[in-house]
Structure formats: structure tokens, C-alpha cells
Amino acid sequence: MSIVKRNHEEQVFVNRESELEELERAFNSTKAGRGVTVFLEGEAGVGKTALFDHFSERLGPHGARILRGRCLYKDDVEPYMPFIDALEPKKTGPVMRDCLPVGLIGLRMEEEKEESPDIPVGLFNTKDADSRILDSGNVEQERERMFNSVRSSISNLAHSKPVVFFIDDLQWADRASLQLLHYIARHVRQAKVMLVCAFRPEELSLEEGEHGLLDIFRRMNEEKLSTTIRVNRMGRESISAIVQGMLEAEDIPDTFINKVYSESEGNPYFVVEVIKSLCEEGVIDPTSHVWSTMRDIEKLSLPGGLMDIVSRRVAKLDYKTKKILMHASAIGSHFEFKILQRALEMDEEELLDVLDQLIEMHLIIEEPSKDGEVFRFDHVQIRQVVYDGLSRSRARVMHKKIGELIEQECSDRLGEVVYILARHFHAGQIWEKGFKYSLMAGESAQSLFAFDEAQKYYLQSVECLERLGNDFSGGRNGVMQEKALLYLRLGELAYGSGRFLGAIEFHKSALELSKKLGDRGLEAEASCRIGLAKSQKGDYKDAEKDLDRALDIFTEENQHLSMALANRGLGYCHWRAGELDDALAHYAAAVESAQDAGDSHLLGTMYIDIGNVHNHRGDFENGLKYYNMAIEELEQVKDYSEIARAYNNIGDVHIQMEKWDTAIEYLDKSVQSAKKIH
Template sequence: MIPSHERKRTNYIGRKAELSLLSDILDNVRDGKGNLVLIAGEAGIGKTRLIEEMKHLDAFSTFNLLTGRCLYFKDTDIYLPFKEIFNQYKGIMKNIEVESPFFIRSENSREGSLIREEDFVPMSLIPAEVEYPEETREGMNVEGLMDFDKMSEFIFKLSDRGPLCLFIDDLHWADPPSIKLLQYLAQKITDHPILIVCTYRPEDLFWAEDTPHPLTDPLKRLSRDKLFIPMELKRLSREETDELISEILEVERIPRSFGRLIYKRTNGNPFFVEEVIYSLLERNIIDPSVPDWHKNIDPQTISLPTTLKDIILRRMHWLSSSSIAVLRLSSVSSGTLITFEIIKDALNLSDEEVLEALEELVRAKFLREIPDEESYDFENPVIQEVVYSELNHSRRRFLHNKMAHVLEERFSKNPSYWGSIGIHFYKGKEFEKALKYLIKASSHFSRVAPQKALDYLTMVLICMENLPQSDSIKEQNLEVLIETSNLCLKISEWDRALQFAEKALNLATVLRRNRVKMKAKVNIGEVLRCRGEYDKALGAYQDVFSNMQEEDPETFAQAYMGMGYIHWRRGEFPRALELFSRSLQYAKLQNNLSTIGALYLNIGNVFNHRGDLDKAIDYYRRGSKHLESHGNLLEACRGYSNMGGVYLQKGELDKAEEMLRTALNKSKEQGRSDPWWPQILMIKLHALRDEFREAERIFDMVNEELKGREDRMAQGTSLLYFGLSRMREGRREPDNRKKVISDNGCRFFACQ
């Protein structure tokens, strides 16, 4: 790791409200209204940094600050934080006549005399057990330890020299006598210019049920008596996290995909964000000085700070054996909410043991209850990751198998669970069962969540590699390769689509499966078409018709539709309509509503570019209706987006916005985070409304997400519409605009 002293100190982000509150409190304390502030927050949230920032407030300028900390040791010195605090009082004590609260003298000092500088004895040298004269034991708050009245008098005298701030860090580790002293002082400082600030971690206040944490009851009493001001530091928002990352990397704006990745990994914890970013820099995984530095980062390379792991594992020390068993089982449940019934079926525990374990895990803030669903999830995904990482491989496999069989018994007929069941069998290395459920899950999600379906099929291919290579497995592998290529096409991953299509082509040649071989050829043609390599794509489609031994309506429909698309893009509208018509005939033979719907959208495109806008809208509507009825909702969104584009041409901006927002919302409902075309058309919408800042914002977002992808049409069109926005704003750059269009291969738009 990069040494901490070499790291850039960032601005304190996302804490304006807390600093404002502290400023108001300091003003009141300076006026003689002392108070206790307890700052709660998880490890790494920035509690200590808040105090550092408080020291720079104008309201703090006249305060004297004394600090102490608590340490995580079973037999730590009593009053350790106060010993550290009073080791620092020497500068404030000069010329103050006040009787020491401790009956400790140097050899030359007289009993009962006032403290002088030469009588100073470092508090760290005070033994844990202090011997007091017999007459002073009466009225002591903690027998044999300290006279709390003398301590408060001592602090009051210190505050006579100016407002005083006592800061105690990590109060959750304080010894019980220190906590009692803090309670006592909280009652006494209300009429003095004294502020006591303490930080603590709520998650560390849980011990075993029969051993309550020493801070738990005092907190309740202080709260009941309204003797402190509570302050809780929350995690940073997504936007605040992006701002912190930008500061660390010294870049103006970070890519949204990178921000999402880091936020998902850290949940907005500032310390975790810094540790993760510096770790990536130190290991040369990222370098913001090179283009596309954020692309293709494997989430597995983002390791968690050792400090965080230690904190979580230490908290587990207090859990009962039943709770640990439940926690370990829960850690393998990625994508599946934990319920009482699932735990009971998977573990050999009684009903009462399961209930008590769940209650304990919720109290200890390992799990959180989701009341409406009567289920449980991890309080923080990082906890799940740490617990899972501590399982050895044999235990992981065992627990995944346990979970798989329980879920299969309960939910084998529920499509929403097929993916989870398949993943558990896959990780439990029961590949035959994993194959069964993962294929079913992929089929179920292929229309509504193609990325999820693709993830399932990727695991299916690995399962097949681990099974005996029988003829049936090879045949099944061939079908999966074609479907995987189809899904890659659907989400614009063209390199992978081509890779899987070529594998399918080779295997189909070996197995002499001509029909599947032609499907692979169609997919190769689709990739070439999407890349704008139209002549090569037409050659691939022609191969299908030349080598197909018998008509396959589905394959022919796809090939004719691809050819029609190319002729449409070339402006050859009559030929395009002829080919779309042939494709429609084959699609109707099978009543393939999805293909029929896609063809209606393509025919609508032809009429759109011929200027017959009303007919274009009619075909877009019909196409969207067919696609929605077939469950192909993502493709239906393309119809809404296209309608929005037509309304833009007609100057009906409100209707255009309605259609585009419908497309965006439906895309997001289906789990797609990258609906390029409606976003691109929104650039044009805002440009036409002279909303230039919003047009620029959307352009930056789209341009960033399209980096590294091969969708030259989308890239070029977004640049074209942004050029329109710039031109309307008065910044005319026609030469640059032409270059942009040319560079992105958008010759069709250049002709407009």
C-alpha cells in the first residue's frame, strides 16, 4: 500500500450539516452552556475526521483541546482516556492554583498544597490501584478509585482559562470507571464553558446477551435525562462518493460505471473508498492518465481493507455458536433473502434456536429484518463478503449444497428461484442439477433481463465442461452457444457474440448440424452488420440461403431482416421494404410475435426516413404491441424510443418527451441500465428546448458509457445531437461536427 503520509488529504465531503451543528454547539458552550456530544458511526465513517474539521471552525478558535482515546484490551488501565487527557494539561495549568484531584506528589511538594509546574506528575505513571488517605474515601463514586467532585472542580478550573473541549475517541472500548466518570461530568458541566465530545461505534455495543456492554445502560440513562446531543454520521451518497473519488484521483469527473462499482463495493464508507482507490492505484489496476482507464476492471481485484475484516471478525467473537452457524449459511445466500424456514430446513437447529440466533444477529447489526417479507438480509454487503471469505472451500461447497437442496424442495416450480437454485448447485459442484436450473433460469429471463440470462448461460457452459462429453451434452452445448451469442447481440457485446457464434459454427460443422450452422452464420452476419461492415454482413447472409439444405423459417426471417436493415441504412428503401416483407412472411409461418414486432419497427424506420411520419408511428405502435404481448419488453422500448424520435421531427416536444421517458422507465424496470437511444434522443429534445446544460449532462453520461463499445452509430448520433445543441447555443463548429460524424462512421446521418 502507499504510505498514508504520501496520500492526498481530501476535502471533508458530505458533512456540512454536522459541522454547522457543531458550530452552533460551540457558540453555546463558549457562552457557558456546557454539553456532551456523542457521535455515533460505523468504522471508517469519519468520526475522528469530523473532530479534526471542527478544530478549523471559527467558533473553535478560543477553545483549548485535550484528547484521550480508549483501547481494545481486556485489562486496559482504568481511566485511560482521562489519563491521556490530563497528560496534556500542563500548558493550560501554568499559573493556575487548583488542588489536584489525584493525591500524588513529588518528593518536594507538601500534602494539600496547590499544584505548581514543578509538582507535575505524568498521569500515565499513575498505577491502576491508587492508595488514598482513609479520610478521603467517604463519598467517593467508585470505591478506591477517584473522587469525582475533585475531578469536576479540577476541570472547571481548567475552563477558567478559556472554553475547554475534551475529546474521547472510541468510547465503545472505554473501561467502566471512565464511563461512570463521563456520566458524572455530563451532569456537572451544563453551567460551564466545557464541551465533551465522544465517538463510538454502535455495532460494537453488542456483546453476548448475558454480558451487556458497559456503555449500553449509561447511554440509556444519559438519553433519558437529556444530558447529551446525539449525532450519527451516515454513509456518503452515491454523488458524494463520486466527489471523493474525483478528489483522490485528481480528475474533474469520474466515469459513472467506475463510480457505481466503487459505491457498490464500499457502500459510501469514506475510509473504505480511500483504501480501495489507493489499493487500485498502488497495484497499477487503474491509471487515470490513460484513456479508458476504468474499463474492464474485475470486481474481484477490489480487495477489502484488512482493518475492516478485523473489525467484523472481532465482533463475531461475541456471537453464540447457533448465530455463527446461521451467519455462515446466510453468507452463501447471494441473491436469496434468508427466511426462518430456509434456515430451519438447512441447519439442525430447533425453532427456538433459529429465532434466538436471528434476533441476536439483528441486535448485533449483522443482519437486518425486512418486515413485509418476513426475511433477513445483511446489514452491509461487506459483512457478507468477510464472513464468506473466512469459509474454507469445503465448507462453502457444503453450505451451497445445503442451500440448493432446501431451495429446490421449496421453490423448484417458482421461476424467480431457478437462478438461485442453479447457482447454489453450481457452486456446490453438482453440475448436472446446476445445468437444469440455470438453463431454465436463462430462458425465463432472456427477454426481460438479457444480462442476467447471459450470466446464467456462461455458468452453463462451464458446467458442460465439467461433465462427461456425451453426444447429448455436445448437442446441448451447441444450442447454448447459439443462445449465448443471441444474448450478447441483444446487449451489444459484439465481440463476445462473434466469439460464441464462431464456436457454435465449428461445433455444428463437427456434429454435422447444418441448421444450427446456418443460425451461427446469421449471428456472424448480425455482428458484421452492427459493426457497419455491410458488404461482409451481406455475404454472411447470402451464405445462409446458398447452403441451407431445407427452409428454416426462423433462420430465413432473421437473415432477410438483417439484409433489409442494411439496405435501409444505405437509403435503398424499396429494396429494404421488399426484404422486410419476405422476412415477415417467414415470421408469420411460425407466428413468431417477437420477430414480427421487430419487423414492424424496422418497417416504421423506413417510412420514418421516407418522411411518412404518421405511417412510421403506426408501425412503431404495432411493433411495440406485438413485442410487449410476447414479453420482449426491452425490444418494445425501442418502439417507444423511435416514436419519441418521430415526434421530435414533428416538433411535438411534449409527446416526444412522453415516449422517451416511457422507453427509459420501461428499460430500467427490466433491469437495463444502458438504454442508449432514448438517452441520445433526449439530447436532441433538450437542444431543441434550448436546455443546453441538460443536453450536455446527458451527452457526457452517454458518451462515457459508450466508450469502449463498438456502437459507432450511437456514438456518432449522440455527437451529432450535441453538436446541434452547441450550434443553437451559438458555439458553431461545423468543421468539427463533420469530423465527428465521419469519425464515427455515421454516413447516413451525414447525408441528412
Template sequence: MTSRAVSPVFVGREVELEALREAFDQARKQAMAAVLLGGEAGVGKTRLIGRFVEQAGQADAHVLVGGCVELSAEGLAYAPFTAALRQLVRETSAAEVAALLPEGAGRDLARLLPEFGEPSGDGETETARARLFELILMLLERLAERRPVVLVIEDIHWADRSSRDLIAFLSRNLRTSPVLMVMTYRSDELHRTHPLRPVLAELGRVDGVIRVELPRFTQDEVAAQMAGILGVTPELARVDTVFERSGGIPLFVEALLDSGDDCSVPDSLHDLILGSIERLPEETQRVLRTAAAGGVRVGHALLAAVSVLSDTELEDALRPAIAANVLQVADGGAYAFRHALIREAVHDELLPGEHARMHARYAEEIERDRSLVPPGRAVIEIAHHWYSARNDLWALMSAWEAAGEAARSFAYTEQIQLLERVLTLWDKVPDAAERIHVDHVTILERASEAAHVSGDMDRALKFVRAALHELDENTAPERVAELLVRRANVKSQKGKPGSLDDLRHAERLVPLPTEARVNVLTRLGTVLMAADERVEGAAVTHEALRIARQMGDECQEADLLINLALGHSMAGDMETTFTLNERALAIGKRLDAPRIVLRALANNVDALDNLGRSEEAVALAVEGEKLARRYGRYRHQGVFIANNRAEALASLGRWDEAIQVVEGAVTMGSAPRNRWHLLRVHAEIAIARGEGDLAREFLTEVGAFTPQRDEWAQERTNNARLLLAWHLMRGEPLNALEAAVSTLADPPPSSKAMLGWRLLALIRLVCDAAEPVDAGRAGALRARTDELAAVMGGNGPVSEAFRLVYHGDFDAAAQAWQRMGRPYVRAEALLQAAVVAATSGDREGAAARLREAHPLALALRATPLVTRIETLARRVGAPLCEAPVRQAAPAAQTATPAALTRRELEVLRLVAAGRSNRDIAAELFISAKTVSVHVSNILPKLGVSTRAEAAAAAHRLSLLS
């Protein structure tokens, strides 16, 4: 009988293999595909992946493999991607890989692999990690242009935060390339708070991502596995015993057969695995314990150095372990435990003193010769081993060094973990500051910066507060000022008030014309402009510009020109805005500064849309998004440009395209404010189409329903406008009136075309709708808006068209909108013009306008507008050529005590708005007596006895939508 530790026969798993093959076929059709393969430890995930990879290779796939390791939890960032990149470099060369990317991009990859040369000196921490993600995405796309790519990432339950974020990013964005991602994880390790859980939940919602759970073997499959291992068909009784003892887990089957006594019941899995180890020679067991302290995989030279054995002695000691398949010989002169569970069981056998001694030996040997571990891993390996050795001094020093390395790799979350370790050990090392040459506040400052750029605003705020608590602004004004700027940025990102107060405080701390003052004034100017505090914003920006020019800092100068452009934009002077942005753009191109180029370009997309040149805006945005991808900045600046493109598409009535842009950009996981901008575009379209539930969801997220005032004028004004439109869509003119009054209690709106005049134009319509119900409050609101309109600035065709709407010249507004190619606002203006004509008795004029507006609204699927047009058309007796389009209402909304006629629904809507019979008669162009008859018919149909009860029933039954 021939016995093998592992079956040479691949057993079962046909269903799971077929799922992998189908996913690969889907990927080859250039559709997003990813597989999350879960299963218990020892259930055979690696064996299954090996089989699939073999088949994919035969189908001409380019297979890249990377695995997560336990060290990832301690700061070893991007381990699986570094491994895959290293494999790619081995297969080709670093030069060939770099040639697939934009010029100079290889320097960013040098942060993962030294083969790419010296890392770039780009200090833009806020966008650096996003660029790295873009480069990895681009690299996979370029590789897939040659042949399909299969990227295998094993053991993602050990993945570091940066790797998890990158996995999620790739899963969302590898949509049109033949790339299949296959990720494995231990499902039995995912406790309730495991950090992988939310990632799996998020990926589960991405189209094209499937989850496959690998089950235990059936009894027949255990029998087949045993036959492969033993070389003969096993006896049925023995199969029963092994199946029962192993529970169908292949690794346990192997251990039971290897033990030779599959009838005994081990106390635990640990004992079962150790049974085969304990039969090995004592020297072999000692070396295995030494190897286990080094991890699942350890190099020959490193193991020899730590074990203090010669090559011959080490090889002699390891041979029995290799023969027993406890260890396997891996690439690169390394040894790997056959399964991580085996390594864990052996490591657990280390005695306390032995544990500390072994890890200290690893730290010392790697420190002595860092080439003993793969490139890029020495620093974190040393930190891990000193921490495991419980040596506080060296654990602190090595964690500080590793935190710096993590920052250079854009692994900010891992940097935070290591800095927190330094903070934890600080009081245990009396001379900590002298040892690492920085004070305690510096650790907090670095941690706050890392948390801020990684998007963890709560932790950033915690670290900033702690640092400010330790500093005295009289002795360290510049440090305090920098922290106050960071706190202001965090508050702004969280949509919390107080950022201006922090920035003004910071400005007072740095009165001299230094770089520190320029940095504070630059941010203060930006926030003041965004808050529509233009005079103060312009003053501080001009001062900063003067200092920057004296310092010769052209990059800062360009930033400040863009800030000035923002101020002119808020003032409604879009031509000057465009000119200033173009000047900044020219500087950015000359300096080859991608961030400046993209920032100026993005702002000019917005300027063009506000100038009524929306087609040009879309074209410029497409160019900008291409540049953002080429620069590796799409996730941050590219998303901002995409938002401006969506706004321009919405202006042009290309709503489905706008939604597609929004949905694609939202998946990029961008900063909260960028996400809110995008959702507002979608919310606007949802309201215009009468998609109430969807609109409510978006408005809730962007904070439109909350009373808290946003310091940024654009967000504040857009939220207010969307809230008014929401109430009008729902037939709630009094609620819209109240919201409009509350909006104007804040500082007056900006003169920017798409902000101030657009808001006033909508408030005009709110007053028109609310006047029959509450003429007094509507009149007061009109008086207030008239005051604002009298001093409102703004130039250009868009401002002028909204101004025409506000002043009631709807026909002229409709013509202006037609010239700009904006169908929705044109149709709205035509409807209002038709109302004016109908009220004055010009039924033919009203009919002509309605017939022009109707197809525009139909094409947009703007159901509420279509309904209003058709309602007025019936009132004036104007037939419309097109058949009406209706949204399908849920069954629950159509269940009424008795069917109401169309006219009765119109009357009921006005009754619910609180109108009298006389008001309803005037609105519907019928007599008050006819209204009374309709009301008399409505009450019994609804099963109520009063007008108030009818209104309540109408809302309850959703008859007014």
C-alpha cells in the first residue's frame, strides 16, 4: 500500500469549479466578474483555486497570485498586490510594467516594489493613495488588453485595510475589462466585528460579484480522498470512522490518515495536527517551532540565521518535515507550511520564554541583513517581531520606523495602527522622545494627518484634539495653526459647523508673511468663498497671492487664482471666473502639475454650464476625466469633474446619461462632499420624474431635511432648492412656503446663476402655488424676494433666463432656454406662460404653449410636469397630440373606497391644499356650484364626512402623487 499525505486525485468540487469557470467566461466578455470564495479552515480552498488556475492558464489567461499574511493586521500594507506585482516583474521586467502606465507612474509603484526605482517625491497626501489605486486599476486594464487576467488574492480575512479598500475599488471599477478577481477567506473566522464583514457586504451589492461557499466533503468524497491518499479503496468501516472524526474537512482527513490511528478521537484540532508533528525527530520539531515564529513562509537564509544551524544541518533537520508534507519548498529559496493551521498549531506550542526569544532573534537577524526578507517587508517584519517579543523599547522604535514606511506606501490606515502602538508604548519607555527624536505631539500630528487623508474623520478629530490639548499657542503658534486648519477641514468634511472659526483663529496665530500664513490664508480664502463671504475671502486670498509670488511659489499662486475664480463665480461673474481658471490652468500645464490642471479644468466645466454653454461643458468634462485617469487621479479629482459633467447633462435634459455618470462616480468611494454633490444631481432628476421614494432617500443623505445649516453656500442653497421642489412635487405648497421662508432667513443666496437666481425663480413658483391657500405669507415672501432680486448680481444668459422667470416673463424665458438647449426649464416656463394666458382668457395662446411643452416633458419622462400640462390642457379644452405617459403606481396607492374621476382628483388635490370652493373654481375654470357638486361626490366615495377628513384620506391613500 502506498500512502501519500495529500491525495493526487482532485476530488469533487465540480459545482464550485463550474461557478469559477462561468465567472471567467463572464469576465472574458468584458463584464465585471469577481468571486468571493469562502470556507472553513482546511476545507480545500487553496486546492480548488489551484485546479481552477491550472484550467484558466490552459485557456490562455494571465494568472496573477497574491496572498495576505497575518502580518497584514499589523501594518504590512498591500501584501497581495505587492506579491502579484513582483510576479509580474519576474515574468517580464519593471521597465515593461512601467511602460504600460503613464510616464513617471512607475515611481509611485516604487512604493510597493524597489525594482521601480526611487519613489516620487509628491507630497500630496490627500490624493496619493487614490492615484495608487488608479495605477493598479490601469495596470490590470492594460494587461487585459493582451489577454484575459485572473487575479487571485488568498486569505483576505488577513487583509490590511488598504488592501481591503483596493479590493473594493477594483471590484467596483473593473467593469469593461476581461479581468476576473478571485478572493478566498476563512468563513469560520469572521466574527461579528471582523473588519472583512462590511467589505463582503459591500461587494455583495456590486453587480458581477458572486459568493461561493465551499462545503465540507460528503462521505463519498471523503472515500475518494482516502483512496487517493492510500492508493487503494478503503474499507467502508474505515471511511465511516474517518468521515465522522474529520467532519468532512479534507485537512483533517489527511491528518487522521497520517496519524495511522484514525479510531482515536483527538481532544482538539490542535492535538490532531500536532500528532503528525510529534512523530518527527526532535531536532526537526525544534526547527519547525523556529520556522513557525517566522510565519507561514520563511526563507532558507533567514531560518538558518535564526536557528544558528549550518546549511547542511538545517537541510537535514527539515528533510523529515518536507517528506511528511508538513513543510513545502516554495519559490525563492523559502519553506512554507502546507497549511496555515499547521503553522498556527506549532507556533502555539512555543513556551513563553521561547516565544519572546525566537521573535527577538528574527528581529535581530532581519535588522542585521534586511535582504533576508522580501523587499519592502523588513521594516514591518522587524516591528512585528519586536512587539511579539514584548520588548517595549525596540517595539516602539521599530513601530515608529514602520509607520513612516507605511506613509511612504500611502498605507495611511496601517500608519495609524503603528502610530497608535507608539502612543501605547510611550509611557513604558522613559526616554521615548530621545529614542525616536520626536515629541509626543508629533505622533498625534502624524496620526491626525493619516486619519484625515484616509477618510477616518472621527479619529482625525480625536488626534487633533489630543495634540491641541498638549500645545500652547503662545509657544508653538504655527503648530497650533496647522492643527486648527486640519480640524476645520475635518469639520467641513463632516458637514459640521465651526470651520470658519477655527480658520480665523489660525490666521491670527501666524501674522508674519511666511509659508505657514500662506497655507492658512489659502484654506481660509477657499472656505470664505464657498460660504459666499466674498469680500473677506477676496482680501485674504489677495494677501496670500502677494506672499506666494514673493516666495516664487507658482503652484500656490495657481491655487490662489482658482480661489479668486471661485469668489467671482459666487458673485455671478462667470466670464472673469473662466478667465482666472484659464490662467491657473496655463500655470499648471507649464509646471506639469496635474492637481492644478484638473482643479482649474473642473471649475471651468462648472463655469461653462453657468454660462449656458452646457455642450461645451460636457466636452471639457470628458477631456478632464480622461486626463484624470491618465494622471491616476480619477477617484478624487476625476469624480469632481464627473459631477460637473452630470450637472451639465442634467441641464441639457440628457437625464439618463447624467444618472449613468452619477452611478458610476458614486461607486468610486469618493469623499463625502463629492458624493453629496453627485446625489443632489440624481435627486433633482428623481424629483422632476416624480420618483418620490428615491428622491427622499437622496435628500435624507445630503441633509436636505435637517435644519442644520451648512457653511458652504452651494450645498446650503442646493439643498434648499431641492427641498422646495420636493414639496411642490408632493402637492405641499404650504410646506414649500415655510421652507422658502426658512431658507431666506439665512444669508441671502449667491448671485451665481445656478444658485441664487435659480432659487429665486423657484420661490416665485412656490408663491404662485401657495397664494390661493395663504395669500398673506405668500405676499410677505414675495416682498422679501423682491428686495433680494433688486440687489442680486449675476451676468450671462443663464442668470438672465432665471431672472425672467422670477419676474414672470415666461415666454421670454422659454425662448432663452430654447437657445441654450435646456428642455425641462423650457417646458416649465411654457407651462407657466400657458397659465398666464389661460387666466387672461387667451385659451388659444395657452393651448399653443401647452402643445409645445408637452412633448418636451414626455421625452424627459417628467411625470409631474406632464400631469400639470395635461391638467391645464383639459381645463382650457386644448387637445394634446401625444398620448399621456403615466407612472405605474403601487397597488397600495390605487386601493380607494371608490374610484374617483380625473376631475374629482383635481378637486380633491385643491381641497387637501386648503382651498375654498371659490378658489378651486377659479383654478379649474369652472363654477363654484360645480365644485360643490364634486366635493359632495368625493366625500362618500372616500367614506368621510368633512373636507378635513377628505384631505387626510387623500394623503393616507396617496391620491395626490
């Protein structure tokens, strides 16, 4: 069976029956209420998207709801982009409005742990440290709550009919999106939800270290959460069918088919682009069936690869058309007509005429959108070829202008475009605005637990400050102050991800700058965080020195909350070193400071710490006393994660006391508290 499908996007579909059957079997499981995840693995141009498109057409009679998300190549890294793209209310209808998580969907950003999974991050600012720096589970609890909201949104859609959620180009997904995908795959196994994710394996070895997708892919395989369909290159017969379908002819010489098949090595997108290129060059006349007039087929020069094909097609364009494509490539994979027109300062009718020609040539596609007239490049290679052809100076000027236009256009909703503005002003070398929007983007990403993306934008903020130097509006001291605060943020992210050596290095950079500034508060904050990171590495004696130094300054400045944190860190060091009396003395001082600060949450978590020390020394009576005191404080702030921990520890004490029934009672209370987390 051979099928050729042609439309304005020139999608080609030939002989994928076995892959379709696998997808249909997976969908049948989904219809029966057994959620599945399927990966489509195949190189660029092999037809993964066309395969899914054909599969989704077959689902029509079943009434499946199709959701589509995209990952963009080297554009502004917006955390959770494929989920935002698929689940925006304007695309999924009113059913979504009441179940979307605030801050992720609709509002759109308004405003991996190596070890120690109980370390929090991102819950206190850089100046006023709060009690959560050593609390267990806060970040995981909040991130899981947000992830569960997205999962619920998708599951709710599946109540009426099965949901098929397709994510294309997963190799370009941010790490936060990959973590969310893993979470959803794990939690929709009893729902009518089918996840289909296409990716290019050749892209997974192109970055330093392990690609994030490889890690998630391995974990999901180990948990038996996914299956993989490999979409391979095509045989000669299928390539022949594609060529015949495109040229609407059957009497094509075997020598030509053999030449195309040999050069393409069975890649269908390559074949389509070669035929387009040969038609545009006049080598082939698609309206003629006379092949004898064609030049010697064996000597026919074909492009050497996908990028070569695209380069040849773009090279034939006139200057005006190239200029339009150059500006579009600088805007991004997707571009709005009004931004493009204003960037080019071009007559509307004239620009539309050229865009129509580019659509006819299958270089760009008009996207359906309620937000305005939006276009995208037909294939990522087209944009890549055009953008890579820009000189550095031209790219800089374009990004500067585009950033300014988007900033003006979106002045009343800057929170929606911080990632875009950060990219354009950074690439445009407008360093002060690059700093401003990179910082905003980092804060937004951190608030959504997208820690890798937050780190990227904070480092970009540091670079902008360094480029500014004395030109920064705050002067040289302002640069050092902002850099110190950024290094504290970066250290916080590293700490929360279990990368303690990285945390120490970032905090040391902050410490060095704070000393140059003569800022005692910053110096104490950096020293405290260095000590906390060292304590997590087991370097207790070294950690004590840093924490003692910080405590001295906090005490001088009468900062009760910070004093509590430093003493708590010292208590932890002494406890782990087996110096239990010293540990209790520091915890007692920490409790006094927390009481002065009126922080019930910190008190509750520290009472658990004190209970642990008593439990360690076999003083079960005092251990139980402090665990119960912890529950009393934590119930005031409804921290069910910590309450569950306290009940679990009470159960553990009763196990040690061989009071089995009481132990079961409290362990059950721990489970019930944990169920309240969501």
C-alpha cells in the first residue's frame, strides 16, 4: 500500500503501516483507560510529524481530543513551552479555565537532584533569608502541586473523550518540561491519556554532559512507562512513490529514481526538497512527461544534505525576499506580521505579496492564531540556514530593533514576553535591558521550579553586568552589588539541586564581592550559605567556621531570623558529628531567635530537629515531646509535608519501643497528612 499526501505544507506520507498499527494499539489501550506514552524516534526529515498527522486523522471517528505542543530550536527558553502551547485556554476552550495552574497556563509567567532530595530552593529572597533553607520537602511539595495541576488539567479533558497529546521535537525541550512529562506519564496510567513524543536521536549528543532527554528516557524505560517506535528511512520503492506523487507521473526513469534514492539515502524530506529545488532550477518540468530532454541524469548534481538543499533554495531568492527572511529568522521560529513589518519598515501590501510567494515556495507557513497574523518557517533548517548567514553586526542590529518593537508592543504585558526580550536585548548587546529582562526571566523560571533555565538566565544577567561595567546606571558599586545578589541566587539554585560544590563556589563569589563592598549583611549571608552547603557535604568542622562567622555578624545586627538559621545549621553540624549536647545548645538558641521572629514554620521544623537529636541519644520521652510540639506549630501553617514527617518519626520511636499498635496508628496519621499535600 502506498499513500502520498500533499497539501500546503507538502507533507509526504508513504508506507508507514506497521508504525500506524503500533500507534493504534497504544490508542486502544488508552480508550480502555490505560494511559500510555509513546516515543517516536527518528532523524530529521524522516517523517515523524507526518506519521502522527496521519494517525490523528484516523482517530477522527473515535472523537479523540488532540493536543499539540512544540519545542523550539535555540529560541528563548520559556519553561514548560510545549505544555503552555497545548493547554492555553484559547486553544482548548472554556473547559480549561477553571483547572489550569496559576502562573503556568493562561497567565503565562506573569510576574535534578544529584543527592539529598529533601533540600529546598527558591523560597527565600537574597536579603531576608527565611526558615526554609533547611526545611525538607517544601520545594518538592510545591513543584509536585504545580505538576499535579497540569496533570489534572489533562486528565479532566479526558473525562469526555480520550486525549492524545503530541509533543514534537522533544530533543529541544527544557529540562523542566522533561521533568513534567515524566511526572504526567507516571500519573496518567489509569486515565484515557496518550502521550506521543517525537525526537531526533542525533541531537542528543550535541551538548556538554548528558542530554536531559536521555536521563528522562532512561528513567521512564526503567519504570516501564513508555514504548518507542523507531521511524526509519524508507526503501527505494517508497522513495519512488514519493517522487511519482510529487510529479504526478509514473513513467519516471529508473536512473533518476536510483539517483535520488542513492543521494537521499531514503530520507523523505530530503527527497521532497530535492524535487522542489530541481523544479525551481528548471532541471525538471513537472508539467512535462518528456524526460529525454533532461540533462544526463547520472551527471546530475544533487545537494549533499538537508542544509545544502536549503542553502541552494535560499541562495536563489532576490535581495528583498532574503532580507524579509533574515528579519523573520531573527524574530524566531514563529513571527508576527506586525512585528516583521515594523522591523522592515515596509509597505503592508508589498510585504504580504512576498510572504505569499514564500508560502507558495513552502519556505514559510501561516499559522492559525487568535493573537494576530503569525507565520512560522516550514522547517527548522530553513530558519537555521538564513539566521546562520547573518553577519554578527547585522544580527546585533536586528535583535536590538526587534527587542525594542516587542517591548513597545507588549508594554502592558511584559511578564508574558520576558524570555523573548531577554534573548533579543542580550543578542542585541543592549546590556542594561539585557540584564533587566534576563533577571526577570530567571526569577520567573525559578518561581516555576525550572531551575536549569533559571540558572541560564541568572548567568546571562551576570554577563550583561560585566559588559556594562561603569556604564551601569548604579555605577561600579551597583554592578558589584547586583552581581553578589545574583551569585547568591545561583548558589541557592545549586544548593537546592544537590550540587553543593557549585553552591559553595557561587557563594564564595558573592562573599568576595560583599567584602569589596564592605556590606556586612551580604558577607554574613554568603558565609552562612557556604557553611550550610559544606554541612551537606559532611565537612562539619569547616562548615562550623563559616556559620560561626555569619552568626557573629547576624548577632551584631540583631537579625533574629538569620541568627536562627545559623544556629540551626550549627546544631545540624554538631548532631551529625555526634556532639549531641552542643547540638541541643545551638538548637535551643535557634528556637529562641525563631520565637523572637514569630516564625511558627521555622519553630515547627526545628522542633523536629531537636526531637531527632533526643531520639538519637535514646531519650524517647523528649523525642516524642518535641515531635508533638512540632505538629502543634506546623498545623498553624498547614505544612502537611512536615506534619507527615513528624508523625512518621513518632511512629519510628514507638517501633523502637516495640509498641507496635501505637506505631501503626502514627504511621497511618503520617500517610493521612501526606494525602493532604495536594
